[in-house]
Amino acid sequence: MSNPTRPYSISRRRFIGRAAALAATTVAAGPALAQTAIEEIINSPRRGAWDDQFDAKSSRSVAATVTRHPIASADTIAFVERAIFDYQNLVAQGGWPFVPPTKKLRMGVSEPEVQILRQRLIASGDLVRSAGLSNAFDSYVDGAVKKFQARHGLPPDGVMGNYTYQALNVSADVRLGQLETNLVRLRSMSGFLGDRYVMVNIPAAQIEAVENGSVVLRHTAIVGKIDRQTPILNSKIHEIILNPYWTSPRSIIEKDIVPLMRKDPTYLARNNIRLFDNQGNEVPPEMVDWHAEKAPDLMFRQDPGKGNAMSSTKINFHNPHAVYMHDTPQQGVFNKLMRFESSGCVRVQNVRDLNTWLLRDTPGWNRQAIEATIASGENTEIALSTPVPVYFVYFSAWASGDGVVQFRDDVYQRDGVEELALR
Numbered sequence: 001m002s003n004p005t006r007p008y009s010i011s012r013r014r015f016i017g018r019a020a021a022l023a024a025t026t027v028a029a030g031p032a033l034a035q036t037a038i039e040e041i042i043n044s045p046r047r048g049a050w051d052d053q054f055d056a057k058s059s060r061s062v063a064a065t066v067t068r069h070p071i072a073s074a075d076t077i078a079f080v081e082r083a084i085f086d087y088q089n090l091v092a093q094g095g096w097p098f099v100p101p102t103k104k105l106r107m108g109v110s111e112p113e114v115q116i117l118r119q120r121l122i123a124s125g126d127l128v129r130s131a132g133l134s135n136a137f138d139s140y141v142d143g144a145v146k147k148f149q150a151r152h153g154l155p156p157d158g159v160m161g162n163y164t165y166q167a168l169n170v171s172a173d174v175r176l177g178q179l180e181t182n183l184v185r186l187r188s189m190s191g192f193l194g195d196r197y198v199m200v201n202i203p204a205a206q207i208e209a210v211e212n213g214s215v216v217l218r219h220t221a222i223v224g225k226i227d228r229q230t231p232i233l234n235s236k237i238h239e240i241i242l243n244p245y246w247t248s249p250r251s252i253i254e255k256d257i258v259p260l261m262r263k264d265p266t267y268l269a270r271n272n273i274r275l276f277d278n279q280g281n282e283v284p285p286e287m288v289d290w291h292a293e294k295a296p297d298l299m300f301r302q303d304p305g306k307g308n309a310m311s312s313t314k315i316n317f318h319n320p321h322a323v324y325m326h327d328t329p330q331q332g333v334f335n336k337l338m339r340f341e342s343s344g345c346v347r348v349q350n351v352r353d354l355n356t357w358l359l360r361d362t363p364g365w366n367r368q369a370i371e372a373t374i375a376s377g378e379n380t381e382i383a384l385s386t387p388v389p390v391y392f393v394y395f396s397a398w399a400s401g402d403g404v405v406q407f408r409d410d411v412y413q414r415d416g417v418e419e420l421a422l423r
Contacts, residue, residue: 067400070210072189079399087176095172096123101165107142182397197389203396203408205339222347235317236387242380243304244314261290272303327351
């Protein structure tokens with residue numbers, strides 16, 4: 001007796017070969033017979049679960065995790081409430097199985113562990129039930145894994161690596177608690193946030209520019225390290241500085257620059273960092289005792305230029321933490337999976353797009369003017385005609401209208417469950 005969960009009983013290549021031969025022999029018998037033969041091929045029960053269009057659908061399943069709904073909106077709150085209801089039912093039914101992280105599963109393999117993976121992905125809605133429970137890692141499983149990865153902030157490559165296994169094996173009841181915790185946070189942001197605003201979601205290391213209730217720009221971000229956290233705050237962006245000077249925070253002077261100067265006395269000169277006393281007088285680095293117990297009480301200021309820590313842009317907003325948003329000369333950092341590397345400030349990928357959007361209503365500052373000023377290398381301060389609200393928030397779980405539930409690691413360990421912390 002055949003296995004009803006097996007997607008096909010002969011290889012796809014052999015089947016296509018037979019199908020082509022059958023179609024070729026029937027063409028000579030006339031168009032009607034040829035069409036009948038093709039329909040028989042398409043409708044054959046031995047055709048199994050493969051689908052020529054599924055690779056395209058796999059890509060669309062990843063794209064479906066992206067939404068124009070802002071993360072903090074009344075709609076998102078309703079979507080999370082619905083997700084909580086669904087997860088409560090899922091937990092009541094026993095949740096999902098543990099997937100043994102024993103093998104690096106990927107497209108084309110056939111292993112008993114794939115059947116467990118299918119059960120896990122079906123339970124969370126990433127894989128349709130009709131895909132069955134075979135041992136084959138086929139295009140359906142590949143698409144489901146990519147969707148799962150995308151909604152957990154992982155690279156959607158379809159390969160079962162350590163991070164994917166860790167995310168898969170967080171239990172359903174823990175995920176339910178994560179949704180409930182974040183629902184409280186979302187409700188605290190349920191008021192009117194502004195017609196236009198910027199939101200930095202720290203666990204996702206992502207920025208949204210929102211206008212009239214819809215996300216118009218999304219930017220990958222670098223946020224604070226676990227020991228130098230980006231703060232939660234509400235403020236208004238009032239100024240953009242092109243070709244900025246960079247003034248080092250005291251924490252970086254003490255933790256980074258002084259130790260570097262002890263190892264390499266040319267560090268400041270090579271990085272165009274100059275020292276100034278509280279009267280504005282420049283102090284030569286060789287006049288400083290870098291081995292003293294305390295760091296020098298001086299201003300460390302880096303000149304504008306390609307090597308500047310903020311590169312082309314500094315985005316200012318008043319806050320007690322002395323943090324800001326900025327460009328970076330190290331664009332490769334945005335390709336990293338773990339983007340928690342700053343000292344509290346937020347680096348913005350494609351920051352010039354955000355500049356253009358922020359300065360849209362400021363006369364004289366279109367994209368061409370911004371680019372020309374950056375090219376000039378001249379330090380230029382631009383006051384926004386209308387300040388734009390900015391929010392730094394901490395949402396590690398949320399949902400969208402199509403039922404896609406997003407989860408991120410609890411990077412600063414604020415959700416209260418060890419399983420959710422960054423590993």
